[in-house]
Amino acid sequence: MSSDVLEKRYRMLLRAYPADYRRERADELIDTLIGDEPTNRRWPSPREAVSLVRGGLRVYGGGTAARPTAVLFWQGIHLGALAVLALGVLIGLDDIVEAFQFGGLSDPLTVLRNQGIHEIVLIAALVALVAGRARTAAVLAVTAAVVPTVISQYLFLNGLPQWWAPVVATPLIVLGLRRPADVPPAPRANAVLVTAGILALHLIPAGGLRMVDAGPRIVAALMVVAGVAAFLWVATADQRLLIAVVPTLLLGTLYQLDNGGLTGEMLRRPDALPSLVVAVLMAVVAVVSTRQRQRTRA
Known part of the structure; x- marks a missing residue:
């Protein structure tokens, strides 16, 4: 149950990314962030939250574009x-x-x-x-x-x-x-x-x-x-x-x-x-x- 709550909160943070990027990469990012091991965490760490927001800004800024x-x-x-x-x-x-x-x-x-x-x-x-x-x-x-x-x-x-x-x-x-x-x-x-x-x-x-x-x-x-x-x-x-x-x-x-x-x-x-x-x-x-x-x- 806590894992579902954590995933939902990660997905809220992923709204910092463009919609197209989320459709292609959201599940992959969630799997990487939560991992395979069971967890009792209910909130992303402050460091993860900041990294995700900055990652979204970089994507909007063209950091992952071909040019x-x-x-x-x-x-x-x-x-x-x-x-x-x-x-x-x-x-x-x-x-x-x-x-x-x-x-x-x-x-x-x-x-x-x-x-x-x-x-x-x-x-x-x-x-x-x-x-x-x-x-x-x-x-x-x-x-x-x-x-x-x-x-x-x-x-x-x-x-x-x-x-x-x-x-x-x-x-x-x-x-x-x-x-x-x-x-x-x-x-x-x-x-x-x-x-x-x-x-x-x-x-x-x-x-x-x-x-x-x-x-x-x-x-x-x-x-x-x-x-x-x-x-x-x-x-x-x-x-x-x-x-x-x-x-x-x-x-x-x-x-x-x-x-x-x-x-x-x-x-x-x-x-x-x-x-x-x-x-x-x-x-x-x-x-x-x-x-x-x-x-x-x-």
Whole structure:
């Protein structure tokens, strides 16, 4: 009876793997984990649980694919386009809410003209990309950069990150159209989870590091360390994240280059440029190391 309970809990952990992989390998993995000897265990060990979760992340990241480097690169580009559009949408919504809080209700048409049209088109581009309509998403991303700017130059003149989002995403989407036929697209549900994880990384309150009081600075530092550690724990298993996070950090750097003296933006943090450099280096290391492993395996 305890063996049945243990198997059920192992199978719950195996949900970290893609469905196709589970269908092919689940029984084999269960037999290896439980073994032939009778056991009174009712729970997997913490080490086994962590290993299974990381194993699932590696499979999603292309570690078991025939061409892991190609999966890493092409799916990483797709996830980067998704993440940068989603971050632009998030920043735009935050700014629109702030605009209405500080007088926008008295002139909603101005808010719509300055920010709302761009936000609507950007959301449409994101939805199209999530739905797998890459060509439509590319057209909408170009539209989000051009048409709202013709109507109002508010976002463009202020160099706001949400204006840069479709500019950064468009070449990634267009490049993704050239994905080789033998490289599968990123699973939709997994892509949404990866995007949510990258957004969570950007929501870490790094601005608290600039506060004068020691207490809030310590709390902010602990949250930054914990958040970055959690992200790296996942990203070292699913290395597509190391590629996907780069364009989102680029938004903060572009904003800083245009508006070095402004404050209060979600992405304006003292580590924007160094973090972008580190992210690019990690992405390069991920591609090189995956390529070396592929050659060794061959």
